[in-house]
Amino acid sequence: MDMPWKKIAPVNPNGEYLALLTYLPLKKHRTIPRFFWSTFAIQKQLAGSAGILGYALRARPLEKNFWTMSAWLDEKCLMDFALRIPHSQVMKVLAPLMSSTKFIRWKVAGSDVPLRWSVALERAKREAQP
Numbered sequence: 001m002d003m004p005w006k007k008i009a010p011v012n013p014n015g016e017y018l019a020l021l022t023y024l025p026l027k028k029h030r031t032i033p034r035f036f037w038s039t040f041a042i043q044k045q046l047a048g049s050a051g052i053l054g055y056a057l058r059a060r061p062l063e064k065n066f067w068t069m070s071a072w073l074d075e076k077c078l079m080d081f082a083l084r085i086p087h088s089q090v091m092k093v094l095a096p097l098m099s100s101t102k103f104i105r106w107k108v109a110g111s112d113v114p115l116r117w118s119v120a121l122e123r124a125k126r127e128a129q130p
Contacts, residue, residue, distance in 0.1 A: 003057040005114035008046065011053050011071070015110040018072040021120040023102040024094075026064040031097045035066065038094065041086040046070075049084075051077020054114055069120045071113045075105075102128075 011017070026035060039057065046052050055070035072078045081087060095101075104124050108115065 001059050001061075002117065003059075005054050005056045006043075006046075007054045007114065008049075008052045009054070011110045011113045013109075013111040017053060017108050017110060017113060018074055018078060019106050019108040019115055019120070020068075020070050020072065020078060021102075021104045021124055022068045023124065024066040024068070025099040025101070026066070027097055027099055029061075029064060031094075032061050032064070034097075035094065038086075038090045042090060045081065045084065045086055049077070049081045052081065056115070056117070058117060067117075067121075069115045069117070071108060071115055 024035075026032060036059075046055055051073035053071040053073070055068060058067040058069075060066070070078075072081075082091075102124065104120075104127055106123060112119070
């Protein structure tokens, strides 16, 4: 299931921004409700975060695989969000419950926001190749 792109702030089509794709594989199915519950607090935090342009979530619960993609003004805004509560607390709790996570950052033109899953996942596939 794909949550549609949630636009938070206007984008300058001529601007350059930071894109982030995260891959969050859970180790056990029983962790899925906790993961989904945590997304509500993080979505609320995202809505009030400086520098977020928009985001989306992709969930494949039967496979225990989850992805997020987001666009930010810059790395500082992203890190300010990531290090604040509730995100920082949620990650501490969920980290031991996940397999190998992946975080892929790239520069994106404003004209390419909202981000598309096909583009983000293709980038992840290219970066995973040796």
